[in-house]
Amino acid sequence: MSSETPSRWYRANLWLHRWVSLVVTIPFLILCLTGTVLIFHEEIDAAMGIVPVSPGLTGDERPLAESVDTVLAAYPDQKIIYLGIDAEEHPGLAIINTVPLGDTGFDRAALRFTSLATAKLTEERIESETLTGFLLDLHAQWFLGPVGELIGAFLALLVLVSLLSGLVVYAPHARRVAFGALRKGRGPRLLQLDLHNFIGTVVLGWALVVTLTGFLLGFGTLATGLWAQGELAHVQAEYGGEAVDVRAPPINVDTAYRAALAAAPQGWHVSSIMWPGTDYSTRRHYTVLVGGSGLNERLVRVVLVDAETGEVPGTAELPWYLKAITLSEPLHFGDYGGMPLKLLWTACTWLTLFITGNGAWLWWNRRKSRRRQAVRTKAIS
Amino acid sequence: MRRPLIPVLLLAAVSIIGIVAMLVAESVWDWAFLAMAAAPLVLGAAMLRHRRD
Numbered sequence: 001m002s003s004e005t006p007s008r009w010y011r012a013n014l015w016l017h018r019w020v021s022l023v024v025t026i027p028f029l030i031l032c033l034t035g036t037v038l039i040f041h042e043e044i045d046a047a048m049g050i051v052p053v054s055p056g057l058t059g060d061e062r063p064l065a066e067s068v069d070t071v072l073a074a075y076p077d078q079k080i081i082y083l084g085i086d087a088e089e090h091p092g093l094a095i096i097n098t099v100p101l102g103d104t105g106f107d108r109a110a111l112r113f114t115s116l117a118t119a120k121l122t123e124e125r126i127e128s129e130t131l132t133g134f135l136l137d138l139h140a141q142w143f144l145g146p147v148g149e150l151i152g153a154f155l156a157l158l159v160l161v162s163l164l165s166g167l168v169v170y171a172p173h174a175r176r177v178a179f180g181a182l183r184k185g186r187g188p189r190l191l192q193l194d195l196h197n198f199i200g201t202v203v204l205g206w207a208l209v210v211t212l213t214g215f216l217l218g219f220g221t222l223a224t225g226l227w228a229q230g231e232l233a234h235v236q237a238e239y240g241g242e243a244v245d246v247r248a249p250p251i252n253v254d255t256a257y258r259a260a261l262a263a264a265p266q267g268w269h270v271s272s273i274m275w276p277g278t279d280y281s282t283r284r285h286y287t288v289l290v291g292g293s294g295l296n297e298r299l300v301r302v303v304l305v306d307a308e309t310g311e312v313p314g315t316a317e318l319p320w321y322l323k324a325i326t327l328s329e330p331l332h333f334g335d336y337g338g339m340p341l342k343l344l345w346t347a348c349t350w351l352t353l354f355i356t357g358n359g360a361w362l363w364w365n366r367r368k369s370r371r372r373q374a375v376r377t378k379a380i381s
Numbered sequence: 382m383r384r385p386l387i388p389v390l391l392l393a394a395v396s397i398i399g400i401v402a403m404l405v406a407e408s409v410w411d412w413a414f415l416a417m418a419a420a421p422l423v424l425g426a427a428m429l430r431h432r433r434d
Contacts, residue, residue, distance in 0.1 A: 167386065174385035180428025201389045202425040205396025206418070298404070330404055337403050337411060344419050351422075 013168035018363060021162040025360050027155050031214075032353040034139040039334055039345050041132040042089065050130045052093065052113050052122040065252040066119035067094045071112050072247065074121060077101065079247040081109065083273045085116075092116050101247070105279045146221040153218020159211045163204065170197050189365055192358050199355045206348040213328035223321050228279060231319060239304060239313055241284045246277030249286070249307035256310070260288035260303040263312040268292045271300060276307045284308055298330065299323050392421045 006014070037044065045051040068080055075098055082097035094116055097109040113122040141148035173193075177183070180198060183190045244250055251259075257270050264270075272289040274281045281287035286305040291297045302316045318326065330336040334345030399417025406414055416423075 167389070170389070171386050174389065179388065180425065180431075182429075198425065198429075201392065202421045204389065205393035205421060206400065208393065209397055209400050327404070331400065337415060340415055341403065341418070344415070344422070347422060 010168065010172070013165040017162055017165035017169050020158050020165065021356070021359050022363060024155055024158045024162065025356055028159060028356050029353065031139060031155070032349050032356070034135045035333075036346055036349050037135050038132060038139055039342050039349070041136070041333075042335065044132055045130060048131065050132075051090070061092075061116040062119040063254045064094060064116075064257060065254050067096065067114035067116070068253055070114055070119050070121055071096050071098060075112075078110070079103075079275070081106070081275050081278045083253060085270060085272075087269070093122070104277060140217070149218045149221055151218075153215050156211050156215035156218060160208075160215065163207055163211060166200055167204070170200065173197050174201075189362065189369075192362055192365075196355050196358050196362060199351050203348050203351050203355075206345075207352055209331055210334075210348075213332035216325050216328040217332055219321075220325050223325055227319055227322055231316070232280065235304070235314070235316070236282045239282050239285055241282070241306075242308070243283035244276050244307045246275060246283075249276055251286075251305070251307045251310045253286075256286040256288060256305040256307065259305045259310050259312050260286075260290055263303050263315055264290040264301065265292065268296070268301075285313070298327050300326070392424065396421050 042051075064083065068083070071080060072078075077100065078098040079101055080096055081099050081103075082095075084095035086093075086095065090113075092115060094114045096112040096114060097106065098112060099106070099109050103109075114120060115122055137143055140152060142151055144151065174197075177194060177197070179201065182194045182198065253273060256273060260270055260273075261268070268290045269292075270288055271291045274287040274289075276282065276284050276286060278287075282304070284307050286307055288303040288305055289300040290303055291300045300318065302318065303312055304314050305312055317323075334341050395417050396419075399414045399420065403411055403414040403418060
């Protein structure tokens with residue numbers, strides 16, 4: 001490279017890599033730091049007592065309707081809009097969202113837990129008041145709500161540009177310096193440059209996955225809104241019917257659970273139930289999400305259950321864009337493979353954090369030495 | 382220009398396949414895919430141990 005004049009393609013990528021990376025340095029540092037904590041959100045929440053310790057499944061669970069009755073009795077001015085069952089992360093617990101009676105969305109939802117074995121309330125906290133909730137607000141939305149999510153998507157796009165342009169800039173270097181070689185004893189700049197290139201290649205695959213999924217997650221609220229206004233609105237209009245009592249629908253949650261399970265493919269399980277009269281159901285239907293195993297566990301299907309008759313008028317798959325976003329979440333946070341994967345995620349995050357800082361230092365150092373050189377040249381002339 | 386990048390891209394591809402496959406896979410295969418996902422880090426650490434330029 002030294003003997004050749006750099007091509008326009010190379011210079012364009014060098015310019016992009018330098019300036020795009022510098023622009024995202026500070027936000028990216030914040031994302032890496034908050035992301036590191038969020039990798040361990042389950043452990044932190046459990047240690048802080050925000051999520052009750054899962055009692056496990058005993059095989060002797062009480063009907064879900066008893067949990068519902070317990071929550072409704074404890075909060076007479078609220079209604080239930082959501083009940084979730086997560087046998088892997090929270091075995092033995094029902095996760096319930098309540099909202100004030102007039103609400104249909106999750107904006108003011110409060111999180112409740114009941115033990116499936118006793119149908120009694122356990123701990124209760126609101127997610128956004130926790131440390132991890134606070135950090136998630138910062139990491140995913142920059143405290144700006146859905147607009148912040150789009151800003152996050154834009155930042156992810158910039159990081160993606162930085163990664164790809166960095167790859168182009170690295171190519172001539174790879175030809176000259178062997179992979180893993182660190183030129184020690186030839187000044188701090190060369191050593192830092194080799195470290196930057198070496199670590200950059202090591203974390204490239206991981207960084208591409210996390211950046212691309214971060215970009216997709218930035219469109220989460222927008223895509224859900226699009227789905228709600230399009231396909232879901234169509235379903236709501238088609239299956240409208242007479243409204244039921246949304247606080248105490250005629251068909252209880254256990255009947256809706258069984259009806260959805262019967263309509264789902266063999267071996268699938270119910271993961272979430274949304275009550276009639278929410279933004280994600282109709283005035284008389286429960287919306288039940290069912291999932292299978294492996295990839296199908298993430299790619300849930302939607303089952304509508306008539307809250308008056310218990311019939312299932314229809315099932316639907318999520319649109320492709322929501323499937324992509326749903327799959328992006330675990331791939332972004334690395335929380336689907338237990339502690340070994342979380343440690344790998346942490347190592348990659350810190351290495352990326354290091355090359356972000358050392359990249360900024362390389363730019364600053366080059367600028368400083370160029371200035372010194374200019375002063376020297378001026379003095380000599 | 383492209384040739385020196387092939388090993389780097391291969392390494393990144395192995396890592397990406399490992400990360401994605403781990404989400405899809407169940408039980409015993411998890412470890413194999415975790416090894417793939419961590420391969421660049423492991424290889425990088427091994428290279429650092431053996432090269433002392």
